Amino acid sequence: MRKGLTIGEFATVSHLSVRTLRRYHEAGLLEPATVDPHTSYRYYRPDQIATAQVIHRLRELDVPLAEVKALLATDDPQERAGLISGHLRRLEAELDRTRAAVGSLRRLLQPEAAALEVQLRSVPARTVAAIRDRVRREDALVWFDGAMTELDAAFPPAGRDGPPGGQYANELFTEGAGAMTVFRPVRHPSARGRIEVVELPPVELAVTVHPGSHDDIDVTYGRLGSWVVAQALGVDGPVHETYLVGPRDTADAGQWRTELGWPVFRLGGDPRPGETRS
Amino acid sequence: MRKGLTIGEFATVSHLSVRTLRRYHEAGLLEPATVDPHTSYRYYRPDQIATAQVIHRLRELDVPLAEVKALLATDDPQERAGLISGHLRRLEAELDRTRAAVGSLRRLLQPEAAALEVQLRSVPARTVAAIRDRVRREDALVWFDGAMTELDAAFPPAGRDGPPGGQYANELFTEGAGAMTVFRPVRHPSARGRIEVVELPPVELAVTVHPGSHDDIDVTYGRLGSWVVAQALGVDGPVHETYLVGPRDTADAGQWRTELGWPVFRLGGDPRPGETRS
DNA sequence: CTCGACCCTCCCGCCGGGGGAGGGTCGAGA
DNA sequence: TCTCGACCCTCCCCCGGCGGGAGGGTCGAG
Known part of the structure; x- marks a missing residue:
């Protein structure tokens, strides 16, 4: 009798690595549906794939694991949207910083400007x-x-x-x-x-x-x-x-x-x- | 007789932290002008501020220390420009991935689409x-x-x-x-x-x-x-x-x-x- | 000379994993 | 029922680029 997907099978269908899944378990982010108390084998249900996808996307956006956990913990879609758009704002701000640094670097590599008047x-x-x-x-x-x-x-x-x-x-x-x-x-x-x-x-x-x-x-x-x-x-x-x-x-x-x-x-x-x- | 700027003074004028300067020394990125052989005190020259600025900018762009080192090691401005624009291309690619992830996340959070035909x-x-x-x-x-x-x-x-x-x-x-x-x-x-x-x-x-x-x-x-x-x-x-x-x-x-x-x-x-x- | 601010080295922690050791479990085939 | 290889487990160390802090030496103004 199958208890569900083994961690390896779940890794294959979710496109996450086995190590990463174990880490998400440890972090309380994505708990396996059942864990064999004797062997500690993790077993997942197919419907957990959807959650894994969401986590995967959030991690691609560098959302910290703790924040992902908070996000998954709430059902209130309003609060969820708020957390996400908050993170997107942070990404935007970082992008601005990057743009600024690129411009400044360019200017920095130009031959030196006029002497400084102090x-x-x-x-x-x-x-x-x-x-x-x-x-x-x-x-x-x-x-x-x-x-x-x-x-x-x-x-x-x-x-x-x-x-x-x-x-x-x-x-x-x-x-x-x-x-x-x-x-x-x-x-x-x-x-x-x-x-x-x-x-x-x-x-x-x-x-x-x-x-x-x-x-x-x-x-x-x-x-x-x-x-x-x-x-x-x-x-x-x-x-x-x-x-x-x-x-x-x-x-x-x-x-x-x-x-x-x-x-x-x-x-x-x-x-x-x-x-x-x- | 002053031997140069102490690390703390150099940190203040370069807007880098003392710890970071020590790390850059250790990494061979920004060697102090002199190091007292007896006390190991680091002393910097004012003209090293310019180098520190460049490193600062590159780090803001997440250029790895090793790459920064390579960049500073070469005088050939052509090669320099190549390395930099290579990194900028990588930043662009990452930005594309981020954009893709944002869009996909949005779609993922929509109510489920039609059933899958398999x-x-x-x-x-x-x-x-x-x-x-x-x-x-x-x-x-x-x-x-x-x-x-x-x-x-x-x-x-x-x-x-x-x-x-x-x-x-x-x-x-x-x-x-x-x-x-x-x-x-x-x-x-x-x-x-x-x-x-x-x-x-x-x-x-x-x-x-x-x-x-x-x-x-x-x-x-x-x-x-x-x-x-x-x-x-x-x-x-x-x-x-x-x-x-x-x-x-x-x-x-x-x-x-x-x-x-x-x-x-x-x-x-x-x-x-x-x-x-x- | 004193004393406080400064500097040194060394070790540990953070994040989100990867690499690998050493050992237990599963299940298909014979 | 046994075997054997693929799989799974935990545990520990590593990465980069710092920050925190311990424990101890040095500098320089009064």
Whole structure:
């Protein structure tokens, strides 16, 4: 008497490997219909092929096994569709990143552009309206958009006092996450929602302007850092960005102008007492 | 006296993590300018930032470290461009697979289509012109195109005797690679180039027709397999495909018709002596 | 000299499997 | 009923490209 399809037969008809089926069993993703308690042989029913197909497709889309499991666990087709379209959005975002990297790589391999114009600037303390948070790198762009939109809504053009900016801890780039601050200088700062009134401390900056899309902004950061080192200065503290012309001003990324500032200190000198060099 | 940037400083200006830099050193990808022989401290020169940027971009494109190394090792910009565009082609191919999987998943989640029409058929032996090879799954589509093009070129329409077909070992799907055969029935078979004259043995097939694009062809395979099992038959041997209407007939994938045949045998019966059940 | 921040090496974990060892089970044929 | 080869089982190690953390050495400013 046959108890069902053996794992090998099931592998053949489902186009999955035996190993993979065992792993899906172990992960609770696709339990065999019966498991012989004596021999531990796995036996599958033909109607489980359909489930195997769905898993196969989801895995082709790199949906993690845990997510596949969650997806299969719910019967609510609405929730299912939500999970799937969520993943498709992530795929889209990744595709955008890939496109950006391709473009940036192309530009990177061109013969070097004009020399970087850098100046040292002492920025006095300023009081601004700001939103701060610890953010993971993959969430950075979404968080930025949300925060900047909130700032823009809270302070209409008449109340603004210069272009918006941001400060980003270096760990945000070198590690997986870090503190982000976006701010707007405004005539009458006031807290509401996530917005706080923040006094930005005075700082000595090495400043340059990055033209165009932000896709290769870290190339300019690298060149700026290289300049700083060549001046026998040390870099220190979060990077400063000022959006002279940004996505909120024109959709043409070629027109954007972003001022990049890196806090510096004289080597062998005083790294601004009261702050640690991060 | 400073010997250069410490790894932490270099991490900050290059936007790579300290761990990652150590790994790139270990992999021979980005050697520090000097390594203190006593303390093993790594020191970098500012001009290495540019290399770090390139590596960063390539890694964003999932170029394997080994390939990045090869890329950096050559100065020939031509060869460089070749390696890069090769990788970009691979990214494109992957994107196509993703698109196919998305579409197929969508169709898979629709309420079940019409019942599958399956028939059992005894196929007599045939002598055909064929190309055979052991192929890895990721190369399957390219190999297929090449082989079919060669067959088409060798036997113009007047000499043909029915639609082309293929036979594919099940390991091709369940494992990483397997034997592939594409063939054409022709009036006067003859060997030339990769083409051999092959006698296909007679076989008992469970046959159905898969309409439309090949993106979800394995769903139909699953349903066919399910039917076979329900008839108390076993599946055996390589799958057979006949391209009744295929890409060489019309560009509209919706019109394609592919006959799928799975060799079957009666359970408890004789699995065709002389062959092992794969 | 001290002390904290930095650096070193080494080992383990993650994911989604593949490779292979070593041993038990199944079922068709004689 | 026995045999024998194909199949199945579990267990452990490997891959790539990092991250986490232990345990210990080094640097440099006060």
